[in-house]
Amino acid sequence: MRTDPATDVFQEHRPVLLGVAYRMLGRVADAEDVVQEAWLRWSSADRQQVREPRAYLVRVTTRLAIDRLRQVQARREAYVGPWLPEPLATDFGDAGADTGERAALAESVTLAVLVVLESLSPLERAVFVLREAFGYPYAEIATVLERGEAAVRQLAARARRHVEERRPRFEVDPVRQRDLTERFLAAAAGDDLQGLLSLLAEDVRLVGDSGGKAKAPLRVIETADKVGRFLLGVARAGVPSAEFVFRELNGGVALLVLSGGKADGVFQVDVVDGRIQTVYIIRNPDKLVSLAGAV
Numbered sequence: 001m002r003t004d005p006a007t008d009v010f011q012e013h014r015p016v017l018l019g020v021a022y023r024m025l026g027r028v029a030d031a032e033d034v035v036q037e038a039w040l041r042w043s044s045a046d047r048q049q050v051r052e053p054r055a056y057l058v059r060v061t062t063r064l065a066i067d068r069l070r071q072v073q074a075r076r077e078a079y080v081g082p083w084l085p086e087p088l089a090t091d092f093g094d095a096g097a098d099t100g101e102r103a104a105l106a107e108s109v110t111l112a113v114l115v116v117l118e119s120l121s122p123l124e125r126a127v128f129v130l131r132e133a134f135g136y137p138y139a140e141i142a143t144v145l146e147r148g149e150a151a152v153r154q155l156a157a158r159a160r161r162h163v164e165e166r167r168p169r170f171e172v173d174p175v176r177q178r179d180l181t182e183r184f185l186a187a188a189a190g191d192d193l194q195g196l197l198s199l200l201a202e203d204v205r206l207v208g209d210s211g212g213k214a215k216a217p218l219r220v221i222e223t224a225d226k227v228g229r230f231l232l233g234v235a236r237a238g239v240p241s242a243e244f245v246f247r248e249l250n251g252g253v254a255l256l257v258l259s260g261g262k263a264d265g266v267f268q269v270d271v272v273d274g275r276i277q278t279v280y281i282i283r284n285p286d287k288l289v290s291l292a293g294a295v
Contacts, residue, residue, distance in 0.1 A: 009053050010042055017061045023129040024065035026085035026114050028290040034064045059144045066122045080212030085114040086287040087249045087266045106251030108133035111280050116166045124159040131156050170270035177271055178253040188235035193228055200224040201275040211284035239264055263288040
């Protein structure tokens, strides 16, 4: 069966392009739209003049993602309640990268990091993603953004400082993360407030994202007592025909909540010093569509 060389080249680099676009935009649908537009640019380009297809495609994708980010930022200002990135099914075990590279890829898609990246300018975010997640040299990033290398270094330093100041410190041990999630689920199902409180840090925060389209808190809930009581109330209300499935989402263990076999929500926690520091609940149905294949 004959294949189109242009398609083969694009498909080879598509995972990287999606990775860049998702980290830039925090939405799977937006990332796929950008990559589709990159394909249209690639299919109509004079490819004989392209010496390095990967560099060309990353450049096109990054610029398209910057344009898209500028467009969606205004929409996010009017978003109902807290905004969280769309959950992304991840598995870096076969990424062909070494342990350090896989760790960098996983950390750069965590909900905590992506939330912090929302506060960067589009150019700062592009530099941070290309440099910190994919290890691009400053000279290549300068070519991608059509900026001088000195300016790119300044953008990188500013973005890195901003992220480091705001990035929560949490453990990334998946065994610990899953253990605490399972214990949380058992305590909630058993209506055990004290058991639940024993798992929560005193200054725990709960961030819910519904976009106004499902039941979820429209404000961040803080302190162990308030978060614990809220979660028990949710457990008592229940979900029709509920099923709970563990999945790797955004580089970490997450609980996918199903109702009638369809994704109803995502529950994920950040862990610090053996206790749950942040609880993320995503129930906006628009952000659960891409998880259909993860059920």
